[in-house]
Amino acid sequence: MLTFAGVFTLGEPPPDPPPLDQVSRILEAQNPAPLRRIERGRLAVVWHEDTTLPDPGLFESPTRLVLLNGDPLYSPAPNPRDRQAALLAQAPDPAAALSLCPGSFALLHHDLDSGQLLLATDALGARTIHYTIRNGRLFFASQLSILEQWNALPLNASTAALLEFLQLGYNLDGRSPYCEVRCLRQGEYLAAGPDGCSTRFYHRWDQLDPVELDYPGRARRAYELFRQAVERRSWRSPDAAVMISGGLDSRMCATVLHQLGKRIVAINCAPGAVRLQDESIAVRLTRALGCELVRVPIPPGSVSWSRLAQQGLDQLNGRLDPVAARAIFSGDGGSVGLGFVYYQPDTIALLREGRLDEVVRRYVSPFLRIPGRYVVQDAGERAHQDLRRSIESLTRAIDAEPGRQFHLFLMNNDQRCHMHGYFDALASLRHEVHIPFYDADLLRFLLACPADDFTGHRIYHDILAHLPAAVNAIPWQTYPGHLPCPVADADDSACSQFSPQAREKLKQVLNSDVPHALGPALRPLFPSPPFRRLPVLLTSLLAAATGSGRFAYVHRAVLTASRISAAAQGRVLWDLPEE
Numbered sequence: 001m002l003t004f005a006g007v008f009t010l011g012e013p014p015p016d017p018p019p020l021d022q023v024s025r026i027l028e029a030q031n032p033a034p035l036r037r038i039e040r041g042r043l044a045v046v047w048h049e050d051t052t053l054p055d056p057g058l059f060e061s062p063t064r065l066v067l068l069n070g071d072p073l074y075s076p077a078p079n080p081r082d083r084q085a086a087l088l089a090q091a092p093d094p095a096a097a098l099s100l101c102p103g104s105f106a107l108l109h110h111d112l113d114s115g116q117l118l119l120a121t122d123a124l125g126a127r128t129i130h131y132t133i134r135n136g137r138l139f140f141a142s143q144l145s146i147l148e149q150w151n152a153l154p155l156n157a158s159t160a161a162l163l164e165f166l167q168l169g170y171n172l173d174g175r176s177p178y179c180e181v182r183c184l185r186q187g188e189y190l191a192a193g194p195d196g197c198s199t200r201f202y203h204r205w206d207q208l209d210p211v212e213l214d215y216p217g218r219a220r221r222a223y224e225l226f227r228q229a230v231e232r233r234s235w236r237s238p239d240a241a242v243m244i245s246g247g248l249d250s251r252m253c254a255t256v257l258h259q260l261g262k263r264i265v266a267i268n269c270a271p272g273a274v275r276l277q278d279e280s281i282a283v284r285l286t287r288a289l290g291c292e293l294v295r296v297p298i299p300p301g302s303v304s305w306s307r308l309a310q311q312g313l314d315q316l317n318g319r320l321d322p323v324a325a326r327a328i329f330s331g332d333g334g335s336v337g338l339g340f341v342y343y344q345p346d347t348i349a350l351l352r353e354g355r356l357d358e359v360v361r362r363y364v365s366p367f368l369r370i371p372g373r374y375v376v377q378d379a380g381e382r383a384h385q386d387l388r389r390s391i392e393s394l395t396r397a398i399d400a401e402p403g404r405q406f407h408l409f410l411m412n413n414d415q416r417c418h419m420h421g422y423f424d425a426l427a428s429l430r431h432e433v434h435i436p437f438y439d440a441d442l443l444r445f446l447l448a449c450p451a452d453d454f455t456g457h458r459i460y461h462d463i464l465a466h467l468p469a470a471v472n473a474i475p476w477q478t479y480p481g482h483l484p485c486p487v488a489d490a491d492d493s494a495c496s497q498f499s500p501q502a503r504e505k506l507k508q509v510l511n512s513d514v515p516h517a518l519g520p521a522l523r524p525l526f527p528s529p530p531f532r533r534l535p536v537l538l539t540s541l542l543a544a545a546t547g548s549g550r551f552a553y554v555h556r557a558v559l560t561a562s563r564i565s566a567a568a569q570g571r572v573l574w575d576l577p578e579e
Contacts, residue, residue: 002057002069003027003427004108005141005150006045008117008192014136018044019152023141026149030428038065041112042194052326052432054236055080064089065110069142070127070423070432071233073103078235094118095189098202102229102440104419106142106184120189123203123440125416127423131190132180138192143424147181148567155180157568159529160575163383164390165564166557167367170417172390177564179573186416203440205408206399208448218449219462222338222442226463229439230256230329239263239324241313244293246281246477248339248460249331253436254289255467257329264291265320267312267328269305271298277477277489277496288470292319302556306425306433313431326431332422333437335479336415337446338463340407340454344481348403348451359406360391370530374539374554379530382576403451411447456482517555518544520562525570527561 005027007018024035024046034049038060047067050056057068059082066085074084074097091097094109098120106127109118119129119140130147131140141147148155155178162177171177174185184190187203213221230253234240240257244250244266257264266286270279279295286293296312309328316325335341342363350359364387370380395409415438422433436442446454453459461483464472475487477496518540520526526533536558539551565572 001052001423001426001432002047002050002067003030003142003146004045004047004067004069005143005146006043006108006139008044008138008140008197009042009136010133010138010192010196011136011194013042018137019150020044020046022149022151023146026146040065041110041115043110043117045108045110048427052430053081054323055082057081057085059085059089061089063112065108065112067108068105069107070105070122071103072098072101072105072107072122073232074101078232095120095191095200095202098187098189099123102232102442104435104438115193117192117197118189119184119192120202121184121186122438123187123205124411124438124443125184125186125188126419126435126438128420129184129190130176130181131184132178132182133197134180138190138197140190143427144176144181144183145424147178153180155568155571157527157564157572158575159379159572160383160386160577162527162561162564162572163370163379163530163576164387166370166560167364167383167387168414170413170420172413173394178568179575186412205411205443205447208444210450211445211448215453215459216462218453219459220466221445222449222459223463223466225439225442225445226252226436227256227259229436229442230434231260232439233329233434233436234260234262236327237262237321237324239265239320240329241265241267241316241320241324241327242329243309243312243331244268244282244286245331246276246278247331247335248457248464248476249334249437251285251331251471251476252334252463252467253329253331254285254291255471258289258291259468263320264289265294265316266291267294267296267309269296269298269308269312277475281474281476281489284474285471288468288474304425306422306429309433310429310431327434328431329434329436331437332419332435333415334460336410336418337437337443338454338460339457339479339482340451341479341482342410342414343407343455345456347406348455351402351406354402356392356395356406357388360388360395363406364388364391368553368557370554370557374532374535375530376528376532377576379576383530386577401451404447407451407454408447411443458483517558517562520558523562525562525566527558527565527572529572529574530576531558531561 005023033051037046059066066089068081068085072084104122104126106129107120121127130144157177158179161171161175165171165177174183187201188199190199240262242254244254268282294312294315296308369384372378395406398405398408400408475485475489478485517536521537521540
């Protein structure tokens with residue numbers, strides 16, 4: 001993956017040189033791949049040479065520079081990324097050309113003649129560019145962790161944004177845990193020049209023309225566009241690696257790859273403490289597709305899907321073409337984009353009745369709410385109420401039919417940020433990930449269809465008619481409250497991941513190896529606000545003495561807050577809204 005970071009001077013150049021030496025050391029510590037560094041005009045940038053895929057995402061000439069993190073899939077025909085970079089470099093209007101890129105990418109485009117810099121992410125913002133302005137300079141990076149370690153950027157953590165991050169696992173609307181740092185949002189670009197910088201949207205998901213096909217035509221077209229999304233990501237090799245589970249999203253990826261004639265190796269990740277339908281169904285599905293299955297055990301403690309995927313790829317041992325063995329297909333995105341997983345049977349009716357507050361209340365109720373004894377000034381409950389207000393405000397600002405409005409909020413936030421942690425981790429790993437459910441052409445069609453098509457996985461079930469009968473004869477896992485699987489499961493030794501038995505077992509596995517927060521509780525840079533040191537210290541001592549995982553959620557929250565506080569050198573600003 002091509003990771004980049006740099007500085008662009010706005011206005012009069014300051015006398016000191018751009019502070020890039022430390023960034024080079026940060027990138028070298030992440031990955032031993034060769035580094036490149038360029039300083040020309042107002043731009044100074046350093047990046048890793050990308051050796052994951054055979055075609056580097058780079059175009060360089062005396063007056064133009066284009067860097068690609070990911071694959072924009074620019075132009076209808078398959079094109080190597082260096083060719084795409086060259087085409088984007090020559091585009092008369094680079095911002096307009098971005099709307100023709102259905103892939104997932106982060107892009108840097110610099111024109112030395114005009115002195116203009118353009119930074120952009122894909123139409124859904126799945127890849128990231130974080131940025132901040134300091135002393136007349138624009139600092140940017142394709143990973144937040146680079147800005148966190150950059151000594152030239154003293155950061156201030158925001159209590160409100162920190163608690164929002166702890167509740168959701170991400171920040172809303174392009175915010176970050178730091179007051180000064182923002183992330184480019186879905187379909188957003190930043191243009192910078194001698195006179196300053198500004199951001200605009202080259203694409204908006206609430207400005208789509210309605211689809212005029214009938215319902216069977218919509219289901220057929222959705223399948224065709226998904227097949228196209230898989231095909232345009234698989235052209236580099238006759239082989240493919242794919243993550244497989246017991247759900248529909250990975251089944252769609254694996255089956256379409258099979259229909260395209262690819263030789264497939266599937267990777268299934270499963271815990272040893274409980275036998276899930278995920279594992280049982282994966283065995284039967286790969287047998288029906290005639291492909292090999294690699295199993296990766298999920299260890300105790302917090303799960304890193306990127307590292308589990310890397311473990312699976314490491315086990316291939318030459319069984320796939322080397323290009324295919326460095327990239328994996330994932331079904332991430334299907335459940336939200338196509339399955340409406342956060343919609344209950346009455347959600348659309350509630351939205352059309354104007355009861356958005358009830359929909360938001362249900363959505364946020366499962367999220368972490370830190371008990372008052374661990375935080376100052378009842379910050380946990382105040383942050384929870386602030387989160388509800390923020391979600392309602394962002395949803396109401398979307399110009400869409402009420403039944404679709406909340407889904408677009410989910411796409412612009414939950415879906416946009418879902419893969420950020422995965423992509424951040426890839427900088428130190430050795431593979432890429434293909435996510436066809438994030439394909440912009442597919443999503444432009446799906447999000448222009450009536451919202452009623454999608455409730456409870458309705459249209460998803462009808463798309464399955466385009467898969468082979470042997471695949472549809474194998475059951476799949478379903479979400480509670482969604483359409484049931486019409487195929488009976490003969491294997492009663494495996495349990496659904498949503499069953500009480502599986503939930504309890506998985507909770508024990510995930511909490512059994514969580515580090516306690518004793519270390520942060522004893523350090524000077526304890527994250528206060530929002531946490532209170534003494535209750536956290538007592539809980540940590542209890543966990544250290546007994547090995548209990550009962551308060552693992554508190555330890556996780558404190559450890560995350562401690563990392564953010566440390567990056568801000570202990571500067572955590574109290575900015576929670578008044579009650």
